[in-house]
Amino acid sequence: MGTGPYPSAEELNAPLICDDEEAQAYEMRDMLPAQDTTSNLTETGDDIRELRYSDNRPIWEKIWCGPINPEDEPPKFHLRWKTLKYLDGLPKRLFNSNLGNKALVRYGILIIYVSIWFSIVSSILFPYLLRAPVFSQNGSGEDITIMPLTCTQSLKSWKGENNACGTNAEFCTTTDNDFFVRCPALCDRAWIYSAQTVGNQRVKYREFNIGGGPTKDNAILSHPYRGDSAICSSAYHSGLISGLSGGCVRVSSQGPQAKFLSVNGKSGLSVGFDSFFPLSFAFTEMQDGIASGCYDPRSLVMALNIVFSLPIFFLYEAVIGYWTVTLAGFWTLLLIFDPPMLTDPTDLTTVAELISVGFERLLPLSFILYVIWKASVKRTLDNGSPLVKATLWFPMFWLGVMNNVTFDRLPVDRLTLKDLKELAGALLAVGSIISTILICAVIQTYSIWKSGRFAKYFKVLITVIMGVIALTLIPGLNLRIHHYILGMTLVMFCSTRGASAYLFQGILIGLVISGVGTWGFASIVETDLSLLRGEAGAAFMPPIFDFNESQPLTISWHPRNETAIPSELDGYSLLINDVERYVGPSSQIDLDLLLDGNLAFARLVLDSQQKSENNSIPLYIRVAHANTKNPIDKRGDYTNAAILQFPEGLWQDPSPGVS
Template identity: 40%
Template structure:
């Protein structure tokens, strides 16, 4: 019996030929009449041998030989990493008669614990002795030793720039250290500083924050004559080495082997050297760092297995070896190296306040958002060609609705971390077209960098955690205060909190006095400086409880300049 009498899947019932124009809108949205989802085809005569070489190698050598060679290769790869990292991570820099302290770019509060009352009255819990010297080891990338939470420095609220004279950032700003390799430098504490001039630094560090008054602690950099092994940061060496050594595996091995080899190498590269979650200062810290890595790695492996099943398997299994090597693999490392790629774009968080405060943020968003939309549109077209658009649309609409519901939870704010972007969008790259390779690699890299550095952070966070230590978390607003020529005086609140019966006075960003009086004589400060900054808050008489502080009021040569509105 002929086909027309029976009917067919393409023509419909016998005797009825359905025209493509008569397909319903629903059918059209789901995909073309004949879906297609084929891997990229290499037709260039020069590239065809490279495209076929991995399959020819598999046919020539049995599985056991290839597996043995891969194991030996990975062992050699591991030993090369170990040899480079040993002086940095295992042995650490050291001298027989001088201590060496490893710091982050922002100092970890090692010399100065923080703002306001963190260092106690007169800063006595933090101020090193005059003449004390210490050698510090600084990591790479300290040209961006930024404060991501607004910190008061005089009348300024410093955010998204170097602040508080972080030692390692200051060393880069002063041209003593390179932001690419870090290194060791000797600090000498010089006691009270009378004024701190704003200066422009190299490596794009721009102008430092000036402070035209006294401060109880200052330091200078001294020449470091000794040659100390293990001072330079190996992150760029390790990164380049692992990219180069991982490329042959991604090119020659099957999709599953290349997938897991790249992801395992990427995760530990990020966690140990590229963007570690904390600084290693001892053998115990090294053990803790490795423990921290495995605490994240095991659940991450489950997520990566799910993503392999949900999308990556279709893209990488029997896909184009050259597309994996030239598209998937480079973009994977671009995402993994987020600390030196996307973190350099002036976008912190998609919050209105952050966008307003971060220089260049608006322009960056104007450029980045259309690129993201274009990538989404191109991949959506590939999904449509594969006949799966409605299936994916249902899944992502459900996710968006779920996030919208979470955003309404009381006292919580929605926070989409970049690891979540990778985790949620990777399934959407589960096609075989050419666009899937770079997008999938990039998203997996972002997933790794987010988890390795920040763990599986929550999608909803309290408003306090979103402030990242900024003022505004206290329920006790500061009192108003004035100046009468000799004293600063503050208003008595009508209903002060029972746990904050007193007042705290900050002079030049250091807590100077705590008590129950409603005024304080400041003549002694005005005799020694032309400019003095004052802030006040409600305070406990014993302990560290404080309300929010005012912004800084300034007395310049006896002239009172009241504080701006807001808290610090």
Template identity: 30%
Template sequence: MGNFSDFLPYTANGLSSIGFPTIFPVSYRFLPTTSLHSCADLRDPALAFNILITVLLFLVLRPKPIFTYWCLVCIGFWHVTLFSQPQASPPPIDTAFSIFLPALFVAYAFWRLAFRFVVPIFSSMPIEATVWYLAPFWAGVLCNIIFDEIPISRLTASDIDQRKGGITALVIIVIVVLFIVVNQVRVIRKTGWLPYYLGWYILGALTVVVLSQLPGLEFRLHHYILAIVLIPGTAFPTRLSAVYQAFLLGMFLNGVAAFGFASILQTAADLRRDAPIGSALPAFLNNATNLNSSIPLQNQTIFWSPIPDDSWDGFALLVDDVERYVGAALNFSLASLQSGLPHFFRLAYTSGGTAGDFTKAGTLWPNGTWVDPLPGPS
């Protein structure tokens, strides 16, 4: 469609949009019907098919435990890669194979450390094996969907603080995990292996403490790493151990297939995503002298303050959320803007062509009234 103005807020299909009462140059419209075909969402059929295959594997085919285990690993990994949470569209198969091989090595370690002690116990109990393994396994594989409503995206202090209900959700998760760990410790203590496991976990905790103190890096506990840490503690032939290790295996496959083997240590920039970087913000210098309804919009100009120091070399200006100017000038002509509509302006310093934080939107109303942006970055 190109230029379109006055996008109205709308609510449909359980979703609500936000209005945008000005013009946008690259607009498009969804038609109610289309001549295009062969576009289908295969996630649900693929999930149903893969669940059916794994059920048949446990109930009908009943191969050796190690074969069953490797089938779960492969089916779970490629289901995430191709259907439930691909890294891109279409799924990058080359990237998937680069992750698949190291994932198989980790899965082999899981088998040696935990699964080989539990899976064979259920060989003569196919119905129990199906219940205790498949339900939690698929819950782990689809953990991005199952836990989508939990207000925690990443286990970092800044992310938890910024999300409403994040601290409450974290407390509940910690209580549940603590209950599971205490119960599993009780099981391990009965077997006499507690000192051995406790020693390794203490060593791991000390290693984490050392790593977390490295300058310029922040410790990030990805969910695939959490699965790696906890699976060795499930190497005991109980029904709960089967549930735990099945869920953790699915969670591991979800993590590595969807995001790769992300680093346990990341820089602040890695964790920031598109959040503000905390840079200085420029200021607009507009008033009733240069902006008022008696002057045609095409003859008006907005102004901003000069660069305060040598750390910046220019400005970037967004007009109606489209970058319209990058350079060292201290003003911008409004001659190209459409009159009769409100317009929104965001300004940032630049250095070497890279913009810092943008201000919140300053608003120029059709009657010539200028409203300064609120404090803080966009």
């Protein structure tokens, strides 16, 4: 045995014990007092490097146990420049000053600073959440309440797709009065992620704007949009609101329209529909009054919270900075930047519910953040470089928190073959993401190996992989790795002190907060039904159309398997142009008789024929099994749309699949 404080040369050349990390010199940093860490570790490391001058171990042992002299040092690249070196030492000088070394003064300043921060942000945020936006009419003094909507919501009078509005859309009545809508920010990318049918088109991964487009015809600011279009997304398409701050618009009912052209607008081409629909709307000027409370402050609130949290993260101890930015990021995201639900200032219970949801998610999230701190972040940030953590860890954290405007903008939804095929550019984006992850994994693996802990983390990785494989084997469930799960799993492998750990930890913890704040603790395994997200495919299969050329205006169909039809599905629901026009037990419908018995439907057809070039219009026809007494709640899936050219009787079979 060596007689001094360090082992002898013979002991140093002995085989390494990989799992005994306390025997490694680099681990002394965690055991020594903070003020002596740098000097003691430097002396120890220098002595060991003098003694260990060769490595004759087998290659497998070198890989498994790491280098003879493990290293895990904080970044030092910034120390080359005097200005950066001065900034890096600024927090230590402040805390060692006569004023800063007193805890009462130091934390008193922190409390005052946070109070000022909270006051400024709340003066912007709470009026938006709690004070209803209004349109004040000139002269009359009457205030009209403005209705808040999300970017993807349709008219509140429109109940939903397929037969949700009932036969002849009887449950989706609308008035001729104009109404006002407040749209949030970020409607420049208001994609829908569950497929909806428009005629014979399957609309997904794009804005749900049908027809419309900007115009300037007296007080009318847009062409008519189909009545089930997303209002705020359509307002952005017509250039009437800002993607950064939203805005208010006036919506006017335009009644039935013969067709809806695909028009290029601010967000690209809208969806075209070349037949009639019973409801439409357009945007008109907000005349004879002033709207207030219209603009969404989420970008301003986010910017202020980033700016205010930076000094705390830079100047104060790592643990204070960590909890400050994580809690600020969570509440910023949940309350304003990407809230999990729509709040209505005219109904303050919705605001209370949002805050309740926040606390419901915060408690388990705080435990996760504590574990992440102890297992990974503490090693990196404690006694690290204040300048490096402020320039690497901090911006990457907020980049992850703002996932809805950063990574969510990539053309990637879910890593399923079906979704990748449907989304243009998804395969290229996924390939780029996987390449980036692999490069990051190689960099971090080298950092772990260099610190002498490769064996430990390799065992952890194998355990994680085995757990994932076990989850995929559960019958009836599908593996669904949400980004919060990915973040809190991978961050454990970033427990090093190099620059890569600062970068990777920040972005991964940001993704954890983004996922939990917006979506909650979604399950890692989900059923087939939940993965459909409301799309067709889970209900009873639809009938098959039978077209008879001798009777081209008689629509008929037959069940796929009559003996398998559930007893509650005692009839059929027939959609024409995405509106239910027939419910009953018959398996064939004569169009002429249907028009004779439905004057409103007949007027729509006649008006559309008169406005067409050759008196001919396409009818998009879909059918499903349904309960004749309650077809809205009890029905199967619809067919895709068959096309009947009316009145010629030219027929086109539907494409395979359901809608």
